[in-house]
Amino acid sequence: MSSGQTTLSELSQYPIVQAPMAGGAACPELAAAVSGAGGLGFLAAGYKTPEAMYEEIRRTRQLTDGSFGVNLFMPQPANADAASLAVYREQLAGEASWYETPLGDTDQGTDDAFDAKLAILLDDPVPVVSFAFGCPRRPVLEALAKAGTFTVVTVTSVNEARAAEWAGADALCVQGVEAGGHQSTHQDDPQLDGTGSGVGLLALVTQVREAVRLPLVAAGGLMRGGQIAAVLAAGAQAAQLGTAYLVCPESGANVLHKQAMTNPLFTRTELTRAFSGRPARGLVNRFLHEHGPYAPPAYPYVHYLTAGLRKAAAKAGDPQGMALWAGQGHRLARDLPAARLTEVLAAELAAVSEGLSARSVS
Known part of the structure; x- marks a missing residue:
């Protein structure tokens, strides 16, 4: 245990965690609002x-x-197939012309500045650090524990x-296949694409x-207090x-x-490599439909390749x-502060829990 005392339940009033959504959604204003209301x-x-x-x-x-x-991405192997990436770059040339923006430079490294970010978190610790796309080595987790940080993989x-x-x-953090955004597999399986491979949350x-x-x-796919109650009943201590x-x-x-x-x-979601090269669940739109079947397993290179396109589409008002x-x-989804x-969510969870308790004694 990180500090010898801290437990998951002590980190927040409610068993509700706001997911660390990369790309801008999980900003300080959102994190602070959730924490201030009793979540994490x-x-x-x-x-x-x-x-x-x-x-x-x-x-x-x-x-x-x-x-x-704070959530960190684990460094990824620099083993993408250059030929497949070059083919995908050619396929996206029409997108670059349409949005009038160049395709991105893929030579930007694969470690996401992990060591530098870890050094900051060891020097000035935060209560919790979680990891995606892999598991740190034991010395890293031990160092964070010594700093008093609770770690989640x-x-x-x-x-x-x-x-x-x-x-x-x-x-x-147990991530079911229903989850939005990237699947946090420790080793990317080239066979995992848009077919829905993976294990559902309750089973997992x-x-x-x-x-x-x-x-x-x-x-994974949790939107209501009743669903939180379901995963708690299945053995989780909190829901993200x-x-x-x-x-x-x-x-x-x-x-x-x-x-x-x-x-x-937008009626459905799929897992796709179209935007980043790693399986991620998103709403099926034109880009996903046209390019998803051809995107290579080349994360984060594809992410860098398409970054400018995605920004240009947003600027043009084109979802x-x-x-x-x-x-x-x-x-x-509910448009609420x-x-x-x-x-x-906490009230819905309490209502479901009370209903189950009443049913069990009736």
Whole structure:
């Protein structure tokens, strides 16, 4: 355990975690609002410079006295197939012409400045640090524990959960295939594309609960207090929600992204490599439909390649060219302030829990 005393339940009043959505949605204003309302807010350090991460931490501390977390992307192997990436670049040439913007430079490294960000978090610790796309080595988790930081490793399988427990994580975030955004697999499987491969959240929580002893945070498609009650009953100690918070006014997500969650033009989600090269769940739009089947397993190179296109599409007001990350429950999104949404979710959870208790004694 990180400090010898801290537990998952002590980090927030409610068992509600706001997901660390990279790309701008999980900003200081959102994290602080959730933490201030009794949940556990999160910042996303992925794709940001170490300096930008530090500034967001400073800003969040100004906005709330509550606990909050920071999510880091694990370094990725630099093993993408250059020929496949070149073919995809040629395929996207028409998009670059349409949006009048050049395709991005893919030679930007694959470590997301992990070491520099970790150094900041060890020098000036935050209450919680979570990890995506892999599990840190034991010395990293031990160093964070010594700094008094509670650590969470995101897993998508029993084997990943066991590896994280062995490495010394304090808790696991168990991500079901329903989750919006990137699947946090520790090793990207080239066979995992838009076909819906993967394990559903309730089944995965149950499997992991029976395989490890660590506390679990359940993530994937959760939008209502009743669903939180379900994952708690399955063995989780908390629930993590991303899409539910993405539409809040405090979220830094683009307004077109927020509106798309409940727009009848976007009826379903798929896993796709189209925008980043790694499987991620988003609303099916033109870009995903046209390019998803051909995108190579080349993260983060494809992310850099398409970054300018996505920004240009947003600037042009065209959601058909944007990465509209969304979980399978996106149609249940509620446009509420983050603090109010947290309170509503907690009230729904309490109502369901009371109803189940009454039923059990009747």
